Amino acid sequence: MQVGSWQKICDLGSGAFGVVSLWKNKVNDDCTAIKMCRFKTNNILTEKQKERWNNEVDIMKIINHSNIIKYKTIPEDLQEFLMKNNPTGLPLLPMEYCRKGNLRHVLLRPQNISGMEEDDVRCILEDISKGLQHLHNLKITHRDVKPDNIVLQHCDNRKNDTVYKIIDLGYAKELGDTVVSFVGTLHYLAPEIFETQKYNNSVDYWSMGILTFELICGVLPFLPTKTPFERFEKIKKKGPEDICIYLNYSGQITYSPEIKKENLISTCLKQNIEVWLRHVLTYDQNIRSQNFPDNTRTLDYLNSILKKTIVNVFSLCRLEFYSYEITECTQIGTLKDWISRDIKVPKTDLLLLISNEAFNVQDNDLLLNVLKDTTYIYVTAKHFLPEKITYNNPKLIREVMKSALKFNLEFLKPLKSQLIYFITIEKTTAYHFKTSFHLYLNFLYHIINKIKNLKTITISKVNQLVNKIDCYNKIKVQNIGDIDLRYNNEYRACLNHAQRLIASFERSVSNFAQFDNKIKCVSNRIKVLYSVTEKIKIIVESYNMEEEYKKVLMLIEKSNVTNATQVNQVISNTTKLISGIIRVKERVFRNKELKAFSSAIGVIMCHCFELKKWIQEYNIHNEELLQSFEQNKAAHFDILFKAAASKPKSDTESISDQSSLSGSLAQELFSLPTPYLIHQNQDLRYKFEEILSLGISGDANCLDQLS
Incomplete structure (x- = not known):
């Protein structure tokens, strides 16, 4: 299908009411994603649904933020052609085209089923929290924050070449708008929406908390295999500190205040994120909507966590990873004190290796001045080989090596998740061992x-x-x-x-x-x-x-x-x-x-x-x-x-x-x-x-x- 210099390439996807198509300008290769109502008659939609559609288009026209999908104008001839094929008469929604797909597709990749790498987690949380805060500043509640509604756009000045953007601002305010629109969404819904109560923008905090847990762990926090009603009944019973509910290996329902151990983020970031999750996953929306004790707004608190400087340390003689939160005043000697405490090696016996250009560091040197763009520090004692090899394998990895016969289909998914975690850690350990070995020789x-x-x-x-x-x-x-x-x-x-x-x-x-x-x-x-x-x-x-x-x-x-x-x-x-x-x-x-x-x-x-x-x-x-x-x-x-x-x-x-x-x-x-x-x-x-x-x-x- 072609209209002037514009050619329809494909349909990108469809939702409860709309279908999104990709159009490309053959002259300048400009691409635009155009959303239009999928229905062939105007009678199917209720007045409330029509209002919501118009509202989304109006909102998109006024929003200008790097982490929210942008509205684009299209030529009149293309506009006229598409409206002729739009019996409902509802306005078109042309948007920038994000070439890298959505976050759901990223999470479904095999390498991410045990959670994403820390750099990616940081980028996603930073971008989406900024986008949400912008909406909240405009008195707009998204109400449907989930991986499907986060798209990836190429970005040259990012380490992972990606910026993340929020899409789909037309989510129904009322649960009864359509059951279809909630398929695949109920996992992220705040309890007050599920119970058809009045709500505020703290519903976005809940959804953001669910998303954060999923990014880090590769799995949803609250009994994802249960039905929505079973799940919310258990959520009602969780304590204020609990951030996940899962079935343990004996089949018993377990409440936990911590992120699961098998994740790929640093311990420092994990501990900070857990504090934030306990707040945003609070069942009572009146408590959840409040600021933190220091009067910091919820999303601002998350961004303050993401701005913290964390140094990662790999122990060459232990093959273990450590992490420490540092400030602009932290000295090399202070870091040595922390490492000495954790790996049980006297400070005087520690050898810190940062880079080939930083062999002459002194204890009173400021750590940030030495690190520059380096994210890892390597530490060892006299010998660079560990005295003995230890394996801290996940529980299911240990169990499957003991007795493979006890495993059935129910445990296969968590086993695969732990297998990915196991090999990722081993691959990362091997890489850093080789890097630190060469640094050791050069030193x-x-x-x-x-x-x-x-x-x-x-x-x-x-x-x-x-x-x-x-x-x-x-x-x-x-x-x-x-x-x-x-x-x-x-x-x-x-x-x-x-x-x-x-x-x-x-x-x-x-x-x-x-x-x-x-x-x-x-x-x-x-x-x-x-x-x-x-x-x-x-x-x-x-x-x-x-x-x-x-x-x-x-x-x-x-x-x-x-x-x-x-x-x-x-x-x-x-x-x-x-x-x-x-x-x-x-x-x-x-x-x-x-x-x-x-x-x-x-x-x-x-x-x-x-x-x-x-x-x-x-x-x-x-x-x-x-x-x-x-x-x-x-x-x-x-x-x-x-x-x-x-x-x-x-x-x-x-x-x-x-x-x-x-x-x-x-x-x-x-x-x-x-x-x-x-x-x-x-x-x-x-x-x-x-x-x-x-x-x-x-x-x-x-x-x-x-x-």
């Missing part, structure tokens, strides 16, 4: 280079000290001239202090030689490990669950069973897949070469940290020596200034003084108590330099180097 090479650079700096500092000492020793006592030093105990103490510093430096040089040998030893070990690293990388890369993941998805897609024989076949295939997943993991972590490599590289990593700590302390010690020499030099000059200012003695007396001083130094070497600290006196230094310029002799080159 080891980084710290080796860091030590080598520190060694270079240290050698430079040592050479400075050697030059200082060499120049100090070249200053001859006889160059002082006929200055009376016979009773100058201060000068004797100064020279003795210098000898103490020299002795300390000699010991320092000896220690550095031992340190250099350790660096060479570690470097040699690194070379040996490096020779087998490529082989180890191949072993690590074999920890890949992508193929197993595809097999599970294929099993889910083909497991539409109707009889016991088919159930048994699905169960058999399920156990084979689970066994295969476990074998892949066991094959990697029980590999003797990988375990030996992990042990060796862990020892080297410990040595590297010890060497780095030693050389840093060594440089601090040498810096203190250098400062002490500077102080000693200043004291030396000050004493010479005082001596030069005193009355000169005869040559015989000077020689006697020098001999006495030399003998006393030989006796007192290394016998002084704690090093004698002398502070610089700038005024005396300047005066001494003036006296030097008038004729006090000295080794000019050495003085230049000392200064």
Whole structure:
């Protein structure tokens, strides 16, 4: 069918009253979805239904929000053509065409039957809550929030390339409008609508709560297999904290205040969302319609949760995930405290790996400044392999491996859900293990280079000290001239202090030689490990669950069973897949070469940290020596200034003084108590330099180097 440049492509879908068709402009490829009444006569619709249809069109014309489907104008010739084929005379509703389908289709994908990934959940909740809040601000209640009424549009500036939009603003205000319109909708209806009571916009809160639970868990919260009347009877009995009702494995009805454990969102987000769900899934609409205790509106509270910054942590040595809520003031050291508490490893033994560009982080660094666009932090202790492999498998996965015979058609759907959860977690674990393994290796090479650079700096500092000492020793006592030093105990103490510093430096040089040998030893070990690293990388890369993941998805897609024989076949295939997943993991972590490599590289990593700590302390010690020499030099000059200012003695007396001083130094070497600290006196230094310029002799080159 074609009208001018517009061609009808297909019917996108139909509802109780309307059918939506896709029209495409052949000139510019513009697409428009046009909704028109499906009935061939005007007599079928009640006045109330006609009013609702007109109301929807009027609302759509005035609403302009990125998370609500947009009204579009169409050419007059197309408008006239379609109205000729519209006996009811009800207005057309042309809308933007969202190419990516609706949320229901997304939820039905095999990979989502256990719930959606956190990034997707966040995007959907953010978009739909903003759209709903906009409607509420306009005093409009949607009344039919559900996956079928949420469509996906392409968006370039989103991580998942998708923006979510609300559609269908024509939902009946009265339950009696038509029973057909509620088919597939009753799961999301608030109790007051079901009971035909008066209601307010808190009915949207209830529907949003049901949707949120389904997004996270892949299943509806309240006994989805029961009839609507049975379900609402149980909902009436739930406590104010309960957010789901389900049949346990014994067939008993169970009330729970928590989201089910098998989900793919972080613990931090889960706990925050549970608080919000307890409010919006409150049976009493008078309580549900109230703001939160801090007077925050319901949808604003949800958005405040979604704005929280959560950092995800993967433990390389435990193969476990953790999450923490952080602020702009959270420091690296604070995160280490939390991780140390949770994984039971001392804070000093923790190694945080963020990215190849963030190897030099310090405990007082702000976490947000370090993270940038990174969403995961990796943590480990000395060794990167777990001491033992633990499996926290879902209950049905454990049960089916023990006794497949006890499973029947009733348990098949939850089993498939837990199978998807199981393989998704294993696939994610494998990915993050490989990522953190490569970061661990890169960090080891980084710290080796860091030590080598520190060694270079240290050698430079040592050479400075050697030059200082060499120049100090070249200053001859006889160059002082006929200055009376016979009773100058201060000068004797100064020279003795210098000898103490020299002795300390000699010991320092000896220690550095031992340190250099350790660096060479570690470097040699690194070379040996490096020779087998490529082989180890191949072993690590074999920890890949992508193929197993595809097999599970294929099993889910083909497991539409109707009889016991088919159930048994699905169960058999399920156990084979689970066994295969476990074998892949066991094959990697029980590999003797990988375990030996992990042990060796862990020892080297410990040595590297010890060497780095030693050389840093060594440089601090040498810096203190250098400062002490500077102080000693200043004291030396000050004493010479005082001596030069005193009355000169005869040559015989000077020689006697020098001999006495030399003998006393030989006796007192290394016998002084704690090093004698002398502070610089700038005024005396300047005066001494003036006296030097008038004729006090000295080794000019050495003085230049000392200064």
